[in-house]
Amino acid sequence: MTLPLPHPALSAADPELAALIGAEEQLQATTLRLIPSENYVSAAVLEASGTVLQNKYSEGYAGRRYYEGQQNIDQVERLAITRAKGLFGVEHANVQPYSGSPANLAVYLAFAEPGDTVMGMALPMGGHLTHGWGVSATGRWFRGVQYGVRQDTGLIDFDEVRELALKERPKIIFCGGTALPRTIDFAAFAEIAQESGAVLVADIAHIAGLIAGGAHPSPVPHADVISTTTHKTLRARAGRC
Numbered sequence: 001m002t003l004p005l006p007h008p009a010l011s012a013a014d015p016e017l018a019a020l021i022g023a024e025e026q027l028q029a030t031t032l033r034l035i036p037s038e039n040y041v042s043a044a045v046l047e048a049s050g051t052v053l054q055n056k057y058s059e060g061y062a063g064r065r066y067y068e069g070q071q072n073i074d075q076v077e078r079l080a081i082t083r084a085k086g087l088f089g090v091e092h093a094n095v096q097p098y099s100g101s102p103a104n105l106a107v108y109l110a111f112a113e114p115g116d117t118v119m120g121m122a123l124p125m126g127g128h129l130t131h132g133w134g135v136s137a138t139g140r141w142f143r144g145v146q147y148g149v150r151q152d153t154g155l156i157d158f159d160e161v162r163e164l165a166l167k168e169r170p171k172i173i174f175c176g177g178t179a180l181p182r183t184i185d186f187a188a189f190a191e192i193a194q195e196s197g198a199v200l201v202a203d204i205a206h207i208a209g210l211i212a213g214g215a216h217p218s219p220v221p222h223a224d225v226i227s228t229t230t231h232k233t234l235r236a237r238a239g240r241c
Contacts, residue, residue, distance in 0.1 A: 039235050087212050089220055100205055103227045104130040111199045112171040114141045120174035122146035131174040158188050165196035176203035190222035201225045209233025
């Protein structure tokens with residue numbers, strides 16, 4: 001749990017802001033947050049987030065930057081990539097997207113063109129805005145079609161998913177969501193994606209920690225692409241891998 005921390009430099013420069021930060025620290029130290037998109041980072045993560053790494057502007061990739069003075073930043077990024085690959089058992093990892101929506105937008109940029117059909121779980125059923133829902137840019141730039149869950153069981157009806165995928169032929173199928181308290185059958189989604197010719201994207205933002213800890217099946221053998229946050233069940237700062 002986050003504990004109140006001293007901020008002498010900030011208190012001297014901006015006591016009003018320091019007081020608000022202190023109030024939030026006290027709130028987080030005395031209440032239990034049950035919002036899936038928030039978590040309590042460790043003191044070590046807080047320390048790392050407030051270092052001189054904040055001062056860097058690092059466009060491009062490690063070893064191929066557009067700015068000089070990146071020799072330490074390159075090592076930090078390579079370290080993050082190595083750890084992400086080891087944690088999830090994957091061959092490649094991109095750790096640059098700073099939040100969930102840009103991470104999924106990178107997937108669209110790589111595998112679809114504006115106007116293409118994409119498929120994801122409907123928002124009222126537990127899906128995410130960036131899976132082609134209308135109020136998101138992804139639902140405006142792409143043609144989104146949605147699948148849901150059965151009312152009697154709360155489980156995904158894979159016969160319905162297959163029928164919809166074969167009818168609509170989406171470029172991308174998203175599996176995973178933000179409010180789906182069920183084990184996700186990645187193998188079943190992979191079979192449908194292969195049958196319909198779609199790229200399967202597993203958005204594991206809310207269950208990444210469960211997957212890393214072995215409590216939930218991994219999408220690694222099944223999904224073409226995996227996106228995840230770091231600040232939810234992994235308890236790191238905001239961002240996605």
